[in-house]
Amino acid sequence: MVLGALLTAVVLVLTACSGDQPEPVPGPAIVATPADGSFAPLELRVTGLSPGAQVTLTATTLVDDVRYTSEADFSADADGSIDLSTTAPTSGSWSTADPMGPFWSMTGSSRRPPLSVFDEPYDVDLAVTDPAGTDLARLTTTRPGTAPGVETRPVADGGFVGAYVVPADDGGAPLPAALVLGGSEGGLESATTTARWIAGLGYPALAVAYFDEPGQPTELENVPVEPVLAALQWLHEQAEVEPDALFAFGVSRGGELALWLAAQHPELVAGAFAPVGSGYLVCGYPDDGVPAWTLGGQPLSPACVRAADGEPPAASAVDVAAIAGPVVLACGTDDELWPSCSFMDDIVRRRGAAPTIAVPGDGASHYVAVAPGVPGFDQDLPVEVRSATHVVRRAFWDAAADVFASAADDQ
Structure with a gap:
């Protein structure tokens, strides 16, 4: 009888404690969602940052054994987010509010004519880092190419x-x-x-x-x-x-x-x-x-x-x-x-x-x-x-x- 009462009390205490715990805060993330338009554009957001955080967004792909890359710096808004559709970088490879900026602004030099290199699907690695170069978030997205299978x-x-x-x-x-x-x-x-x-x-x-x-x-x-x-x-x-x-x-x-x-x-x-x-x-x-x-x-x-x-x-x-x-x-x-x-x-x-x-x-x-x-x-x-x-x-x-x-x- 005493043991049962003790177990009940422990359960009540644990339940009360767990109810007092705050919800876990999601960490930084890169969110890509399909958008309307030709050639499969994306909407791109970075979430889970500290308000006003200074970060760098990079994009990298390897095509024809050639590395293409872009980079831009951003400041997070008061919600700790960066919406590339409405936010222009403070500096970097592109200068306008453009969710496709990380992709088209990548530079490199393939052996093939540049406009045909990206006809077929290719993967792009996106990364967000802090001023010290520490990784905060990563995402790999597959671009469909401009002329797949034609x-x-x-x-x-x-x-x-x-x-x-x-x-x-x-x-x-x-x-x-x-x-x-x-x-x-x-x-x-x-x-x-x-x-x-x-x-x-x-x-x-x-x-x-x-x-x-x-x-x-x-x-x-x-x-x-x-x-x-x-x-x-x-x-x-x-x-x-x-x-x-x-x-x-x-x-x-x-x-x-x-x-x-x-x-x-x-x-x-x-x-x-x-x-x-x-x-x-x-x-x-x-x-x-x-x-x-x-x-x-x-x-x-x-x-x-x-x-x-x-x-x-x-x-x-x-x-x-x-x-x-x-x-x-x-x-x-x-x-x-x-x-x-x-x-x-x-x-x-x-x-x-x-x-x-x-x-x-x-x-x-x-x-x-x-x-x-x-x-x-x-x-x-x-x-x-x-x-x-x-x-x-x-x-x-x-x-x-x-x-x-x-x-x-x-x-």
């Missing part, structure tokens, strides 16, 4: 030089598609990279070279557009392609040709994407005393824009108002190659009420058409310019994905 097929027998890229899973039904044109760098590589990104979104794309490939002009001078028109017809005939939802997608100098295709061939082209592109036909490069483009051996327009022109000649204008379908644009105010934002504003003005998406690029560079989240590109530009450019990339590619998705829904 298939690239060279095309050389259709009267043009191209690369046809199809998504990993096309579902068997015809899909919206894009004919892709690169810029003044020439060749096929940059257009193929962009085509792979479009296929990574789930849509077939045909990259086309218009100069600097075998059998083509070596400069952007007197370039015949007939091969591009042949490529457009070829793409229309592919089983994966919905012919009523075929878009022209041109970057920089390819942008003016994409707009021209959409304006002149509405029966073949449903709309145009022209990031950092011109709404006028610009003269040749490097010789601006000759036209860049010809059709039937004649200049594509009676006049073309020279670098010294104060105002573009009216006869060089592409009739952008004639494009009934969507036109998607983007620019950079820190574009050192040409005045892409002036070009964009002019296209918007001349489009009037026609469906146009224009992404402004305050502080951004010429390279706004790179897929968001891709590390290792434009590493020599100032941090502020790279950061502003990534903001435009996200907005441009989100708009592009929406246009493709809307076209698919309409079929």
Whole structure:
């Protein structure tokens, strides 16, 4: 009887003591959650820090036996948290509130072209450390890549030089598609990279070279557009392609040709994407005393824009108002190659009420058409310019994905 009473008293004491214990405080943690947008963006937060704590967030990946890394310093808020969507670093590899900052700002040097290195999935190690270098939290996250599983097929027998890229899973039904044109760098590589990104979104794309490939002009001078028109017809005939939802997608100098295709061939082209592109036909490069483009051996327009022109000649204008379908644009105010934002504003003005998406690029560079989240590109530009450019990339590619998705829904 006495023993039972003693045991009951011990249990009551232990229960009372345990009830007085505070809940354990979670330690620091890195929390990554999927976000809406193209190319699988993440929301990123650091929790469980002391209010006002000074910490460093690093990201590291190993691709092609090359180490890519980024680093930025932060101050925790009054709740001991850091939300990268709303909080800019105090210093580091990027300068804006950007949850994808740790990823795209990683720098390294692969043997492959930087824009193709991250097509396939790769792991990124995230770490938070205190000023003494002590680890506070770690997380490994797998990035899906910008073009996982897509298939690239060279095309050389259709009267043009191209690369046809199809998504990993096309579902068997015809899909919206894009004919892709690169810029003044020439060749096929940059257009193929962009085509792979479009296929990574789930849509077939045909990259086309218009100069600097075998059998083509070596400069952007007197370039015949007939091969591009042949490529457009070829793409229309592919089983994966919905012919009523075929878009022209041109970057920089390819942008003016994409707009021209959409304006002149509405029966073949449903709309145009022209990031950092011109709404006028610009003269040749490097010789601006000759036209860049010809059709039937004649200049594509009676006049073309020279670098010294104060105002573009009216006869060089592409009739952008004639494009009934969507036109998607983007620019950079820190574009050192040409005045892409002036070009964009002019296209918007001349489009009037026609469906146009224009992404402004305050502080951004010429390279706004790179897929968001891709590390290792434009590493020599100032941090502020790279950061502003990534903001435009996200907005441009989100708009592009929406246009493709809307076209698919309409079929």
